[in-house]
Amino acid sequence: MNTSNSDALDAALSRLENNRQGKTPPRQSSADQPTAIVSSKVINKPPCENALVEDEFNYSGQIFTALNCSRDQLEERSFVSCEFHQCDFSFASLAFLQAQSCKFYDCNFKQTNLKEAQFSQCSFYDSERQLGCNFYAATLTNAKFSSSDISLSVFERSSMFGIEIVDCQAQGSSFKMADFSSLIRRNKPFYSAFLNNSNFRYADYSGCHLVKCDLAGSIFTSGNFMDANLQESTLCAADLSAIQFDTLSLSGADLRNAQLTGLDIRKLDLQGVKINDWQQSILLESLGVVVFPD
Numbered sequence: 001m002n003t004s005n006s007d008a009l010d011a012a013l014s015r016l017e018n019n020r021q022g023k024t025p026p027r028q029s030s031a032d033q034p035t036a037i038v039s040s041k042v043i044n045k046p047p048c049e050n051a052l053v054e055d056e057f058n059y060s061g062q063i064f065t066a067l068n069c070s071r072d073q074l075e076e077r078s079f080v081s082c083e084f085h086q087c088d089f090s091f092a093s094l095a096f097l098q099a100q101s102c103k104f105y106d107c108n109f110k111q112t113n114l115k116e117a118q119f120s121q122c123s124f125y126d127s128e129r130q131l132g133c134n135f136y137a138a139t140l141t142n143a144k145f146s147s148s149d150i151s152l153s154v155f156e157r158s159s160m161f162g163i164e165i166v167d168c169q170a171q172g173s174s175f176k177m178a179d180f181s182s183l184i185r186r187n188k189p190f191y192s193a194f195l196n197n198s199n200f201r202y203a204d205y206s207g208c209h210l211v212k213c214d215l216a217g218s219i220f221t222s223g224n225f226m227d228a229n230l231q232e233s234t235l236c237a238a239d240l241s242a243i244q245f246d247t248l249s250l251s252g253a254d255l256r257n258a259q260l261t262g263l264d265i266r267k268l269d270l271q272g273v274k275i276n277d278w279q280q281s282i283l284l285e286s287l288g289v290v291v292f293p294d
Contacts, residue, residue, distance in 0.1 A: 009151060012130040013172045013202045016152075017222070052077070109135045117143045125151040125169070132173065141182075161192055168198040176224075177207040206244075255279065 052059075052067070052074055060080045067087035074092055079099045090110040097117040105126045117140070124133040132152030140155070142162040149169040156174050161182040181189040193210055197217040206226040210233050219239040225248045232252040239259040245268060252272040260279055264286040275283070281290075 008127055008130055009125075009171060012152060016172050016202060104133050105129075106131045107133045109133060109138050111137045111139075113139045114143050115139055115141045119143075119145045119148050121147045123149040124153050125149045163192075164194040164196075165198050166194065166196045170198055170203055171201045172203065173200065174204040175208055176204045178205075180208065180210055180213060 052064075052069060052072070057076060058078045058080075059082055061082065063083045063085070064087055065085040067084065069092050070088050071091045072089075072093070074089075074094050074097075076096045077094065077098075079097070079102050081101045082099070083103045083105070084107050085105045086107065087104075088108045089112045090108050091112065093113040094109075094117060095113050095115040097114065099118070099122050100120045102119070102122045104122065104124045106129065107124070112135070114135075122145070126132075130152065132150065132154065135153060135155045135158055137157045137159075138155070139159045140163050141159055143160075144164040145166070145168050146164070147167045150165070150173055151169050151171045153170075153173045155178050156176045158175075158178045160175075160178050160180050163180065180193045181191050184190045189209075191209060191211045191213055193213040193215075195210075195213070195215045195218050199219045200223055201219055201221045202223060203220065204224040205220075205228050206224045207228065208225075209229040211229055212232045213230075214234045215230070215238055216234050216236040217238060220243055221239050222242045222244075223240075224244045226244055227247045229249045230253055231249050232254075233250075234254045235258050236254055237257045238255075240255075240263065241259045241261040243262065245263060249269055250273060251269045254274045256274050256276050256279075258275075258279070260275075260282050263283065265283050266286060270283075
């Protein structure tokens with residue numbers, strides 16, 4: 001991410017944080033904003049290039065704009081180095097989709113079936129308009145995002161059992177009330193998620209249950225974990241600095257080598273957590289205790 005894009009994202013994240021605290025009106029939704037062609041190269045494009053053919057499964061180097069695939073059955077498609085500008089995939093079935101080095105600008109995946117979809121080196125962040133993509137209530141069971149940018153994207157209330165988000169940029173993304181569980185028997189949920197080595201700064205995980213899930217190596221600085229459950233989760237080498245943690249459950253979690261600045265042990269259930277010696281002084285700071293080395 002270049003410097004200008006990084007500065008624009010920082011500005012967007014700052015507005016997001018102010019919105020959460022009720023300091024400014026909510027950002028205008030993409031549906032209410034004036035549409036814009038992001039790249040001039042989509043102009044005068046032959047109509048046949050702006051459609052997904054029913055019996056064609058492999059696409060490479062194509063550009064699609066204002067594509068309407070709502071409720072379409074487009075399973076097992078493969079895309080390489082393609083661009084999608086303001087395309088609508090809501091309620092469609094894109095199960096087993098494979099996308100590599102693709103760019104998605106302000107696309108709508110609301111309630112889309114993306115079961116076992118794989119996105120590698122893809123971008124879902126429009127740096128010019130400071131918008132992510134909409135995955136509200138999508139099915140992302142066993143889907144995988146690797147080395148991709150999903151910053152400012154919305155995954156609220158999505159089904160995400162077995163999701164993998166690895167080596168990604170996901171700053172400001174919202175996973176509020178996302179479901180990472182599967183029922184293995186009646187009233188016995190099993191949780192699975194792999195959120196590793198990714199940047200989730202300012203991400204919203206409020207109301208999420210990530211019991212026994214793998215979140216090692218990721219950055220959650222200033223994230224929202226209100227009413228979240230991270231019991232027995234793996235958070236080794238994760239950064240939990242300055243997170244919102246009221247009503248967060250961390251009992252039994254593996255916090256070894258995690259950054260814990262700002263956590264108040266008086267407000268958290270830390271029974272059975274695993275930490276290193278050097279982390280004791282950081283946790284005790286919330287009690288006003290000063291720890292000296294031996």
